[in-house]
Amino acid sequence: MDNRPIGVFDSGVGGLTAVRRMHEIMPNESIIYFGDTGRVPYGTRSAQTILHYTRQDVAFLRSFDIKAIVVACGTVSSVALNTVSKEQNIPMIGVVEPASLAAIEKTKNGRIGVIGTASTIKSGSYESFLHEHKPELKIFTKACPLFVPLVENGRVNKGDIVIETVVKEYLTELKEQNIDTLILGCTHFPLLREVIADFMGENVELIDSGAAAADYAKRILTLSDNKTSETKYFVSDDPDSFKALSHIFLNGEIAENVGNVEIATY
Numbered sequence: 001m002d003n004r005p006i007g008v009f010d011s012g013v014g015g016l017t018a019v020r021r022m023h024e025i026m027p028n029e030s031i032i033y034f035g036d037t038g039r040v041p042y043g044t045r046s047a048q049t050i051l052h053y054t055r056q057d058v059a060f061l062r063s064f065d066i067k068a069i070v071v072a073c074g075t076v077s078s079v080a081l082n083t084v085s086k087e088q089n090i091p092m093i094g095v096v097e098p099a100s101l102a103a104i105e106k107t108k109n110g111r112i113g114v115i116g117t118a119s120t121i122k123s124g125s126y127e128s129f130l131h132e133h134k135p136e137l138k139i140f141t142k143a144c145p146l147f148v149p150l151v152e153n154g155r156v157n158k159g160d161i162v163i164e165t166v167v168k169e170y171l172t173e174l175k176e177q178n179i180d181t182l183i184l185g186c187t188h189f190p191l192l193r194e195v196i197a198d199f200m201g202e203n204v205e206l207i208d209s210g211a212a213a214a215d216y217a218k219r220i221l222t223l224s225d226n227k228t229s230e231t232k233y234f235v236s237d238d239p240d241s242f243k244a245l246s247h248i249f250l251n252g253e254i255a256e257n258v259g260n261v262e263i264a265t266y
């Protein structure tokens, strides 16, 4: 048993989709969550900036005695994880490998779509991993940068004309490719599951990358038997806005216990 907490971070609230799954499948784990809400989005920034932010996020989490880090951000997982994990002596689990493996397991026709931030798609991270494991797969990718601010503003519901218009605009070309599996390669996107599923149709399986990373963490980490586990949240902007938005990511649960961090000092 290892009762030390697991660190989790994202550029904002999206990583809570991984926390939600961790609460479901690993209720005894304590979690330290950091959301870089003062600097979100990461997905439109340069690789150099993303690397710099990632190092600071990791340094903050390492100020606690944590046993591992779940990188609950598709952008960081795609752009900075390879470099930063080599600098750390605890496991760092990103979303790309777990989500890709889940997609490989689900697809029947070998045609997989991947959506993510501009940096994630530009990095080619999902294609590389998927092709390394199964060269015959046909992969179709699409950057969907506007999804992130819309999710951060709670515009996630079916019937919301703004999100439905953007979903149609981004996903029409993927729909025409006859994919049967779609990786939601950004941890903000599972909040749009209903709208995306409705648009793509029932024959397309959606893969939640944050949840896949949580499942993977459960498989590889030494878990805790702590009956009084707790989750502490930290953000780099207003804790109250984070609290107010948290319930849509955490299945109705509200993130209490939210602290503010001067992340630039790490």
Ligand code: DGL
Pocket: 010, 011, 012, 014, 015, 040, 041, 042, 043, 044, 072, 073, 074, 075, 076, 117, 120, 148, 185, 186, 187, 188
């Ligand atoms: N949640 C982050 C990701 O998975 C995206 C948001 C951003 O652009 O910062 O890529």
